[in-house]
Amino acid sequence: MWSSARTVAEGDTIIVWLTRDQLQPLVVTPGKDLNTKFGNFKHADLVGVPYGSKVASRGASGRGFIHVLRPTPELWTLALPHRTQILYLADIAFITAALNVRRGSRVVEAGTGSASFSHSIARTIGRAGRLFSFEFHEARFLKAREEFRRHGLLNGMVRLQHRNVCKDGFGVSGVDAVFLDLPAPWEAVGYAKEAMRKDRIARICCFSPCIEQVLRTVSALNDAGFTEITMHETLLRPIEVFQTPKLPSVGEAAAELKRAEVRREEKRQRQIAANRRAVEEAREGKEAKEREGKREEGGKRKVVDDEEGEGEEEPEHKRARVDVPSTPGVASTASSTRPRTTTSAPQKINVAKALAEVRGHTSYLTFASLVPVPAGYAGRTEAGSSSNGGSGGGDTPVVKVENAT
Structure with missing residues (x-):
């Protein structure tokens, strides 16, 4: 492309x-x-x-x-200029698989729009396949044709037409799959049946944002003889992936608690020693001032009297000890009992969780199959229907609803 x-x-x-x-x-x-x-x-x-x-x-x-x-078709879906509501990758992949589109398939697309689906299908079918794309709106048709020409899709792989398929039909036959992205897809179901191949199973998908459209489409598919009618809703569940540090083991956590306890005890001992030094310095400063005052008052005293005055100080054994006492089992053995630390590269683990808020409903996808009728069986079926008086034609349509996440 x-x-x-x-x-x-x-x-x-x-x-x-x-x-x-x-x-x-x-x-x-x-x-x-x-x-x-x-x-x-x-x-x-x-x-x-x-x-x-x-x-x-x-x-x-x-x-x-x-x-x-x-x-690529995936990048083009995310970057293309929007002319209409587009199909995103989740719906495109699901539709491609459900319609069994593969290399060499012949596919009809009604409602070209912004051509998001067209580019993905063109890559899937390859040069051996054919994509018949129809657009009713003339301005969108002209823009899509210019894009296809610039991207090299109008070389026989894609055939783009400006046509109202609900009134004029598709004008092709023998297609393997039909995709209808129309406001009223039930009006084109009959023409889609005429275009689909009759020698083997062909499939159809209708893209509708409203459930009322689905009900009318299911009725039209039932009346046209389609089987295996199912409806799916594709919802994305984005997963956020991030890295978080690996949690420590019980032994590592216990060792860290012991190290923290040792650090707290060492800090407490340092604070006690600092407080005692401050008290001792204050007491020594006060005694120095007292001695200075005594020398000024008794300047005529003898040196012996001064020495006796100093001898009246508090005995050494009654003074407050300045040395920091060793706390048994804690301060004295802090360095010896401190566990060794190993420096290892921090490990991380990947964690994934679903996002709390995600994008909601975009559309309903209604699928059905057209099974070929064996030769001679159609006449017996019509005869049986006429003998029964045509009963059962007005039965309520039944659709199997599934939610694909």
Whole structure:
């Protein structure tokens, strides 16, 4: 579909990856600039750059950058210009599998819209298959045709027509699958049956956002003779993945508690020693002032009297001890009982959890199968229906409802 070259060339359609939630399609045209919140990028600078490269912005800072990616149907779905409501990857993948679309299949798509589904189906069927796409709105038809031409899809793989299929039908036959993305798909069910192949099982899918549309579509499918009618709703459940530090074992936690207890005891002993030193310094300062005062008052006293006065001080054995007492089993053995610590690289574990708020309903997907009728069996069936007076034609349609998450 798109360029298969290794590097970007002039005129190529590329996907500019700005952030995980912001992608932008771009046709490389030298002489033009791309201005984003991450800086200015000249188209000429992108020519010759390998796909997947990280390109820095121009300017003094040059801190901004973008990634240049090769278009794929998945990236195009996230970056395409919206003209209508589009199908996203979850619905596209589910529809492709349920309709059994594969390489070489012939598929009808009614309601081209923004062509999100068209690009994915075109890649699946390949050059051996055919996609017949129909669009009623003329402006959307012209824009889709220009996109298909630029992406190289109008080379026989995709056939795009401006037609009201609810009134004029599809004009094709022998298709393997039909996808109806219409406001009133029940009006096109009869034409879809005419277009589907009769030699083996063919399948149909109707994309409807409202349950009332589903009910009318199921009635039309029942009346047209389709079987295996089921309805699915595809809901995404995003999972957030992050890393968290590995929890310590019980032994490691106990050892850390012991180390913390030793550190607290050492801190307490340091505080006690500091307080005692402060008290001792204050007492010595007070005694020095008293001695200075006595010397000033008794300047005429003899040196002997001064010595006797000093001898009246409190005996040494009555003084408060300044030395820090050793606490048995704690302070004296703090260094010897301290456990050894090993420095190992921090380990992390991956944790995943479902997001609390997710995107809700987008649409209902109604599927049905058209089983080929063996030769000669159709006549017996019609005869049996006429003999029964046509009873059972007004039965309430039954649909099997499933929720795919």
